Amino acid sequence: MDTAIISARGVAMSFRDGAGGRTRAVDGVDLTVTRGEVLALLGPNGAGKTTLLDIILGLTAPESGEVLVDGGTPQAAVQAGRLSALLQTGGLLPDLTAAETVRMVAALHRDPADVDDVIDIAGVRSFASRPVGKCSGGQQQRLRFALALLPRPEIIILDEPTAGMDVSARHEFWERMRTQADDGVTVIFATHYLEEAEQFARRTVLMDRGRVLADGATDEVRSRAGAAHVAVTWTPTPEEVEALPHVLSVTSEGPRVSFRTDDADTLARHLLTGTDAHGLTVRPASLEEAFRLLTETPAEETTEVRS
Numbered sequence: 001m002d003t004a005i006i007s008a009r010g011v012a013m014s015f016r017d018g019a020g021g022r023t024r025a026v027d028g029v030d031l032t033v034t035r036g037e038v039l040a041l042l043g044p045n046g047a048g049k050t051t052l053l054d055i056i057l058g059l060t061a062p063e064s065g066e067v068l069v070d071g072g073t074p075q076a077a078v079q080a081g082r083l084s085a086l087l088q089t090g091g092l093l094p095d096l097t098a099a100e101t102v103r104m105v106a107a108l109h110r111d112p113a114d115v116d117d118v119i120d121i122a123g124v125r126s127f128a129s130r131p132v133g134k135c136s137g138g139q140q141q142r143l144r145f146a147l148a149l150l151p152r153p154e155i156i157i158l159d160e161p162t163a164g165m166d167v168s169a170r171h172e173f174w175e176r177m178r179t180q181a182d183d184g185v186t187v188i189f190a191t192h193y194l195e196e197a198e199q200f201a202r203r204t205v206l207m208d209r210g211r212v213l214a215d216g217a218t219d220e221v222r223s224r225a226g227a228a229h230v231a232v233t234w235t236p237t238p239e240e241v242e243a244l245p246h247v248l249s250v251t252s253e254g255p256r257v258s259f260r261t262d263d264a265d266t267l268a269r270h271l272l273t274g275t276d277a278h279g280l281t282v283r284p285a286s287l288e289e290a291f292r293l294l295t296e297t298p299a300e301e302t303t304e305v306r307s
Ligand SMILES: Nc1ncnc2c1ncn2[C@@H]1O[C@H](COP(=O)(O)OP(=O)(O)OP(=O)(O)O)[C@@H](O)[C@H]1O
Pocket: 015, 016, 023, 024, 025, 026, 043, 044, 045, 046, 047, 048, 049, 050, 051, 052
């Protein structure tokens, strides 16, 4: 169903920067998340991702703007167990075992999920009797994931959930999370790993300096960012290169000339019909390149790619 489960309007938050000024951590963000959506919040260090997630979770009150979760306050959604989070850090007691931790936190919830189910879903079973203090970083993240599942949430918010995991642990973690999403849970995650957004999120919101730079289907965000490479076999004159439309940069290797372009169709048409270039190939840029391009864009220019 196409209903907004989270709606943020004009959300802003700033902090003292220690030099007598203020840092705008979140600067007028509008965001609507639909039930069942999997959304990646992508941005460099200090983009404002954690601050925005804390506001959505009701942990930080915004200076201005409003967040509604399921039509009510974030706090009400957390209390009702509809909204749950796996945060970057979070106090775990080192002397309890993983299973004891899950059992103890389950006892704090009004209507918790089955402890054994949660231990299996989150992949905690293999180290359930190990003291938390002896668990690896990746195991502790799995344990935090189990705790986040206890209230049987409709929305899970994850702030860099796979930080500290190796590639296979990260892969396994996302497999487990995908099962949750397939069951209709709304998942919002902040990440530095661009490939995680590409592989897991259908929608990506790119943030930088507290603002949303692009918001849309992950593959559209990437292609709208300008980013494609067109290569041809060609020996052009400098004037011919100068006359090409939509070229951002040029490199050449032997007879092959490659262009980075923000409009591959127009450039390709020009090359094939207006010059004697041949053997044309087009390669979409990676999300990483798109991300770099977008974060280099002045903050006023937002790329709206929602359809
Ligand atoms: N409690 C705070 N006090 C002062 N400044 C803060 C505080 N929290 C965040 N900031 C500043 O607000 C800005 C946004 O920070 P935030 O942690 O939200 O970004 P982020 O995108 O989550 O970064 P990262 O990926 O490094 O976690 C940064 O400039 C940060 O230094």
